[in-house]
Amino acid sequence: MKKFKSLLISIIAVLFLTGTALAHFGVIMPSDDIIGEKDSKKITLKVYFMHPFEQEWLNMEKPKAFGVMLGDEKTDLLSTLVNKKVKGKNAWETTFTIKRPGDYIFYLEPVPYWEPAEEKFIAHYPKVVVQALGKEEGWDKEVGLPIEIVPLTRPYGLWVGNVFQGIVKVNGKPLPFADVEVEYFNEGGKVKAPKEPYITQVIKADANGVFTYAIPKAGWWGFAALTDAPYKIKKDGKEYPVEIGGIIWVKAREMK
Numbered sequence: 586m587k588k589f590k591s592l593l594i595s596i597i598a599v600l601f602l603t604g605t606a607l608a609h610f611g612v613i614m615p616s617d618d619i620i621g622e623k624d625s626k627k628i629t630l631k632v633y634f635m636h637p638f639e640q641e642w643l644n645m646e647k648p649k650a651f652g653v654m655l656g657d658e659k660t661d662l663l664s665t666l667v668n669k670k671v672k673g674k675n676a677w678e679t680t681f682t683i684k685r686p687g688d689y690i691f692y693l694e695p696v697p698y699w700e701p702a703e704e705k706f707i708a709h710y711p712k713v714v715v716q717a718l719g720k721e722e723g724w725d726k727e728v729g730l731p732i733e734i735v736p737l738t739r740p741y742g743l744w745v746g747n748v749f750q751g752i753v754k755v756n757g758k759p760l761p762f763a764d765v766e767v768e769y770f771n772e773g774g775k776v777k778a779p780k781e782p783y784i785t786q787v788i789k790a791d792a793n794g795v796f797t798y799a800i801p802k803a804g805w806w807g808f809a810a811l812t813d814a815p816y817k818i819k820k821d822g823k824e825y826p827v828e829i830g831g832i833i834w835v836k837a838r839e840m841k
Contacts, residue, residue, distance in 0.1 A: 607636045608766045608785040609643070609700070610807045611709035611832050613691050618741045618836045620683050620717040628715065630691060632666065632677035634698060637770045637807055638784045642674035643698065650694035651679075655687050656723055662691075686720030692728045697818060697827060705825050706818045709809065711832035714740045731756060732831035734765075734810050737795065743837040745803050752794045753810040753831060759794030763810045767798055770805035770834075800837045807834050 612633040620626065634645035651663045665679040683689070691713050697706040710730040727735055737750040753763040767786035769776065778784045790796040790810070800806055814827035 607639060607641070608768055608809065609698070609707050609709065609830075610635060610637050610766075610768060610809055611693070611695060611711035611830070612637065612770070612807065613693060613711050613713045613834065614770070614805060615691070615713060615715050618713070618715055620715065622718060626683040626717075628681055628683065630679050630681060631669075632679075632693065633671065634676075634695070634709070635674075637768045637805075638776075638778070640771055640774050642671045642676060644675045645677065645698070646675070646696040647677065648693040648695050651677075652692060653681065654690040654692065654723075654726065654728055655685065657726075683715075683717045686718035687716075688721065688723035688726075689715045689717060690723070690726065690728055691715065692730065694730070699820065699825075706820075706827045707830070708814070708827055709830040709832050711807075711834065713834040716741045727754070727757065729757070730831060731814075732760075732810060732812065732829045734808055734831045734833040736833060736835075740833060740835045743800060743835060744840045745800055745837050746840075747837065748797055748799050749806075749808070749835055750795060750797045751808060751810075751833060753790050753796065754794065755812060755829075755831075760790065760810070760812060761792045761794055763790040763794055763796070763812060765790060765796045765798075766809045766811065768807050768809075769802060770807065772804065776802070800835075803837050803839045805834055805836050807832055 614631045616629040635642045652661050666677045669676045669678045697708040714724050732755050734751040753760040765788045788796050810831045814829045817824040
């Protein structure tokens with residue numbers, strides 16, 4: 586009986602540790618990140634909240650805001666989002682038609698997600714850049730999100746092995762020594778991690794808020810800069826901390 590109790594406690598401990606180790610990512614995933622003259626100008630954008638390497642989806646409420654920025658012009662796309670179910674969880678989807686050349690920055694403001702295992706709310710602000718029709722201007726512009734990764738490396742046209750650099754900003758100011766989590770969107774679960782630390786790569790920004798990562802594999806990669814919000818959210822009469830995250834997604838391709 587004592588052995589059974591010890592085994593049960595061990596199993597519960599493992600499950601608890603595994604559950605808390607999973608990194609959360611807000612995702613905006615376009616059907617393509619570079620639109621050429623001969624390509625269809627209509628793209629699909631899928632919006633998730635999930636664990637991308639493990640391909641585990643979480644219920645995502647409709648965002649507070651969802652839009653696109655081209656140059657200095659922002660367009661509200663919130664009303665175009667359609668609710669979709671992925672593995673039984675709430676996700677969102679829309680289509681967008683490219684009409685002008687330039688770098689389109691898609692972004693969103695989420696409804697904070699309550700994570701009971703960590704006793705905190707999570708608010709991630711993802712963005713992704715789609716380059717269209719040869720005009721490579723605007724990819725390094727700031728959207729003005731509460732926390733944001735501003736790319737120092739052009740976030741498209743990346744080969745495997747290229748280095749990606751970004752600067753983490755909170756309210757427009759660099760965040761020194763920010764924690765940045767990196768995950769691969771492991772479509773179909775084809776990549777198997779030999780040990781848990783391989784699932785989420787972790788890097789630290791420098792004193793100027795700049796981080797660097799060499800991309801090892803073709804596909805979509807998410808970079809999530811995390812910090813604590815200066816406010817709390819009340820739930821059931823108690824105030825809880827809020828983790829805010831600035832996220833950017835980039836795609837790398839094999840050189841053939």
